[in-house]
Amino acid sequence: MAAPPSGTVELALALDLPAEPSVAEVRALDEQGHELARDCAWTEPFRFYRLGEARVVIEAEADGQGLRLATDRPVKGLWLTVPDGVVLADNFIDLVPGAPRRVGVTGGLPAALKVAALDHADAVVALSKAKEVASPG
Numbered sequence: 001m002a003a004p005p006s007g008t009v010e011l012a013l014a015l016d017l018p019a020e021p022s023v024a025e026v027r028a029l030d031e032q033g034h035e036l037a038r039d040c041a042w043t044e045p046f047r048f049y050r051l052g053e054a055r056v057v058i059e060a061e062a063d064g065q066g067l068r069l070a071t072d073r074p075v076k077g078l079w080l081t082v083p084d085g086v087v088l089a090d091n092f093i094d095l096v097p098g099a100p101r102r103v104g105v106t107g108g109l110p111a112a113l114k115v116a117a118l119d120h121a122d123a124v125v126a127l128s129k130a131k132e133v134a135s136p137g
Contacts, residue, residue, distance in 0.1 A: 020048070021043045024041045025094075025099060042076065046119075051119035051120065055072045055073070056075055056078065056117070060127040067088075068102055069095055069102075074094070075093075075094065075095040078115065083110050087105070090104075110127070113127065
């Protein structure tokens with residue numbers, strides 16, 4: 001579905017009611033497929049989610065310009081703490097399975113990050129560089 005520039009489009013979808021809490025993620029993409037915006041809608045209260053069971057994977061991009069974040073279960077409010085002088089393009093991030101996120105980094109990648117999220121204990125994560133993948137063709 002396309003939306004007119006500086007306009008809105010109403011969209012109504014009939015959704016089945018799941019037996020357990022669920023998360024809906026919506027992304028707005030431009031004509032080239034670049035992400036313009038993203039939002040997650042969570043049913044409340046959050047106490048019904050088993051968020052602490054999620055496994056979060058954080059990798060540094062090979063060029064040192066960003067982080068790749070992924071998860072196997074929904075994560076609410078992932079907060080990354082970095083040293084002074086390091087700036088993240090995004091923070092307090094919701095993650096859903098199958099939708100990895102890229103966070104741009106300026107000021108150099110630290111060797112480790114402090115990570116926290118709703119229903120997760122704070123942790124320090126050592127960063128490993130992602131392997132470069134040759135482009136096809």
